[in-house]
Amino acid sequence: METLGALAPSAFALGLFLIVTTFFSKTSGRGRLLVILLLVALIARYLYWRITGLVANGESFGSFAHMVLALELLIFTEALVTFWTVARRSDRSLEADRSEAWVAATPLHRLPKVDVFIPTYNEGAEVLERTVVAAKALDYPRFHVYVLDDGRREWVRELCAAHGATWITRPDNAHAKAGNVNHALQVTDGDLIALFDADFCPKPQLLRRTVGFFAEDDRIGIVQLPQTFFNPDPIQLNLGVARVWPDDQRVFFEQIMPARDARDVAFCCGSNAVLRRDRLMAIGGIPTDSVTEDILTTLVQLRRGWITRYLNEPLALGLCPESLDAFLVQRRRWCRGNLQLLFCRQGPLGAPGLSLAQRIAFLPLYWGFGLPTRVFLSLLPAAFLWFGLTPIPGAGAFEIMAYLLPVVLLALLASNWLMPGSYMPIVSAAHHFYLGLRLLPTVFATMLRPFGEPFRVTPKGRLTEAGSDGFAIVAALAIAGFNLGGIVLQLDADRVRLGDPAMADLAVYWALCNVFTMLVVFTLAIERPRLRGEERFPVDLPAELVVFDRPAPVRITNLSRHGARLEAALPWLERGTLLHLRPLDAAAGESSFLVETCHEDAAGIGVRLVQRNVDAERWLLQTLGRLNAGSPDQSRRHGRLGVSLPATLAPIRARLQTRARDLSISGIRLVTGEPFPLSRGARVAVRLPGCPVFDASVASAGSRGTGIVFDRLQPESRESLIRLLFGRDVAPPRIGPIRSVKVLYALARRLWGPVTA
Template identity: 35%
Template sequence: MNSVEIPSYFWGLATLGLCLLLFPKLNPGNPLHRLIVSGAAVGSILIYMIWRMVATLDLDTSGSALLSVGFFILEVCSTLGGVLVLVVLTRRRDRLEDVSGNMRWLHAHRPSAAIFICTYNEDIGILDRTITGALNQNYPAKVYLLDDGRRPEVEALCRRREVEWLTRPDNVHAKAGNMNAGVATLAARGEMPDFVAILDADFVALPNFMSHCMALFQDPAVGVVQTPQHFFNPDPLQHRIKGHLDLPDEQRFFFDTLLPAKDGWGTAFSCGTSSVVRTSALTEIGGFPTDSITEDMLLSIRMKEHGFVTAYLNEKLSLGLAPEGIGEYCTQRIRWCIGAMQIMRSPDGLFSRKGLSWIDRMSLLETLLYWMGSFPFRLACLLVPILYWMTGLTIMDAPIGELAAFLLPRLLVEAFAISWYSNGRILPLLTDTSQLLVAPEIVAASCHTLLLPGERPFKVTNKGGDRSRTVVHWKLLSRFAAILLLTVGGMLFSYGSPLAPTFFSDQKDIVALWSMYNVLVCIIAIIVCVETPRRAEERAPISGTALFNAGDCATPVRLLDISSSGVAFANEGNWRIGDRGTISIRELGEVPAIIARITDHIVGAKILLSPQQQVALTHFQFGGDRMRTPDVSTLSSVLALIRGLALN
């Protein structure tokens, strides 16, 4: 009797069917279901990696062996990092019930609190907005603005807003030094609060920020409370793909999915802004650490060594500005990478002799593999197909049928698992693009910091500024354009010329699929490298009716949205550009206005707010959670990505 040959694509289709059947029935809130999902994903990864190791390495020549083994090592490092993330995701902790349960303790004890706003060169308007949020807390906290720029205009702002302006004679140790100087000043005066909140200059605390964070300190073992960072403006990818409210920002998976899971294992860590610190614990560890430019993560490690944990409260309690340009995005990521590598080399790092628990070391290993595993692997995935088209060298020696049988189940299960955990908060295509935008610099920075220790300069991520012009990042764009041309040219040469080294290769079809994915990544990266103008300020939706007063005529208008420089209302009258008058808005009073833009449905007017009206507007925008942030799901994110690419 003849045996029936199973098609190579069978296992991929079977895996897809099982995923579609089972994943919708599983609940992320069920610990057993989380174990099942991570177990299935890790199992499929292990099966694939064992097959890769024993059956696919191409060792026929020295060149192919070097390429094949080198790529496999990078793949192992990146995959191990992914496996550790899947292990971490098996747990999750939600502290919202703890907050409500601890409110009675908070109101009974009323511990003292302060808010530190750290600034260096941020715009006055950004600082004014942040001060307004800090002063609008429903729990008493004295506000201090720590100005490392020592600017007279900031001193004047603080005097006007009645918050204390603190400076120091130098900028030693950057942000950590600035905060330590603030703590030292309060200690010298005998005014040290029980707790101090940390806000970056561009982060506006919502009214419940202090009270909800403070409630978690009923547990004396809590040294730091960290809250998520949400952004009310689009990051560079969201802006260019035109999907701010439908696409996840680059940090959404980390704050909404990964940090709650780390908290379940007791390995959550401070991320700087939007956190609150117990000052007695801070004193015990010797202040904010200065031996890493990411003092926030090192703060949590030092706290852990002294018996204090970092609690993660996954509640939207502050809103800030995401990096608005590619340059700022790259600066921020490189700084994080350098800081992480400094921690790895420090006495508190992965290989230290201190009494770190195995789970703390696993968390540090996952961080190390993220920076030193995933970024080099992404680069290799971009460059290896080009090398194949040009030379015929391969990274694996395996029939296409076997590759499909082992690779497809691994990719499908892992993709379904991450999507199930995150509900659209991470899209592989955008993640790959965002990493590749800065990958060469990350690889260089991580290797340089590990091999050549020493103090590194702290580069501030610029926020605000003029975004009214189109800016082309030619150096970065040319990098991706060259890769795109080499990839496409290599494919055309391979399929079109018998002289191509891969013309008769039985692997070129699978490498062609790989190359087409790379082409799509390069196209998105090139789009992002061209920064188009964006609004100077993000707008908040506003409803209701206002009166536009021009001379003796008062015209009712239906409001749509508002910022500190403009208001939009429905085009339901005879308007002309240049019409002047005042607009009476319930939340602000009477505001000077001039019509600046007219479309078929919307009229846009420039407005000029007084300082008091600016404060009232900030209360309106941030006091009621009106500033919009992404609300994503897997389906909406995918559709938004497709729509955004089509519009470009």
């Protein structure tokens, strides 16, 4: 009976929650406010009981119980500010529709000129090329692409020249990214600046859907877009939940930022942003006082009355950190930069010009308080079981169930109703514990010496080095052992030693939850290899698969940059027949050509070189250069040179109409309507809409389709694939409603063999 009485407040709170959520939708401002007020009332009830209990028990200030209460107050403060923020939310899609209409209706000379800035420092060619090609494909009549290269690399200059972008460098790297952008502002003249990190690829419609915002509302200084990623982050990958659990930025960009926008406290996030030049120049450019210069830019502009507007549409795709080390480099910079704002004159506690609500909205509560407290809370049940340290003196288990359980229950329900997918027990706890553990030194170091660390670029692409997080593994095992030891001690000890036996049982249950959480942290900290060099995108595109027969020996009798004549004993071939040609001389390496028949006579088969891989292009140039002393046949349009080189020629075995199910710059998976026998290594060609034919080979064949690996592609072929991937609405689908069963099942599979999975 006592148990039922202790559960009654939770049942009452649950009932009120169900009533509110039944009669109000998630988008209803009144419904959201009622849920938050209910949670505030429960927190106030708990804190009143908690504080009066401490006073009644005569606990001296600074005791263990006071320390726990202080941690609770920090957690509740951060939670209440978050819930206050998400009480309202905005949707700017209608404004984006009006922006598109405005751009379409406005004469060319009246449209604002846009300078597209791509700052780069040490990103590899495979990362930067995607962004440059995608930026050049923007569907807007007045823009120019600038690559701001702080690495001063010659290959970047050549890349820019090849794609029609402008290469900008400076003599030093002062103030890192902020200084790089400020330098570019001095040598360009566009009305607007579209800013993209070197790994973010904009979609063609991005400028059309954002430029009109500035014409409609003169208060807008920045339009920010979400950062959407086409690869799983290390936590998703290491836990094996990438298909069922979103990356850790989804809640921020899909729930928090639309809510901040409704209160005019959205902020610039450094990439996927369009900025008004005159507003930037009026504040002296991008501020350089913090390593999170993007947030500081918003704060400085906010003091002038210029807001940042947020459009929640995934109009650019980027590469999230690919290893735990890169992930932590990025999160430490964000943590340090947010805490630095407390010490900046233009920060939330600094110069006048901000309202109280705006100052509160920009306090770094999550980084400074929310994450670190998770680490200390994981030690509480074990401290009670080992040493009898009571976090709530004088309270029994049933009192805790009556006062604390309703708060915990409603906080979980409210979080997932107001911000779907924001929290799942164990999984979310492990994620937050891991971040808190690894960022705790950064928090202390920044509070003691705010400006003691330089800007560090997040490693991306080939610069990423994978490796397990040994510190987190040891810490997780130690805390799990501490909790397990307390459980074992409790099972063997006299239960009276800890006072209320029911209180001891609660501590045991909490300690067990901590053990499972530490097991997830342990798994999370073990780096899983990324098996593909390029991420594949789910697609549904028509494709033609050309399968070649066994190769037959031929000789190449003359050769040019665009064609050849072959001496071959083959049946008559129709004009336009596709063939696979492979030179066999020692210098050819992995050279491979797709050729198309032009004519056939007694002298042989005339073919046109339709496609070639990188090795073939190099071999062709070397061979023609070596033979250039010969006498070219001037009757040929491209001046063919007489040669006699061994080669193999494979005719078509079959043409199959297929569907592409996933696609990357390095390969494709095709599904055929009818089974067709294909062996590993078989030579094939693939035709995709709007792309040249690709020379390729079979990597795998099974029930899920045929895996095809492209040969090393020429730049124009890579560019066509990049445009296909990032220039259309081909993107990883958003993960739907979070299903706890699916997440826990995926996690259980991973936990079954965390080291070998």
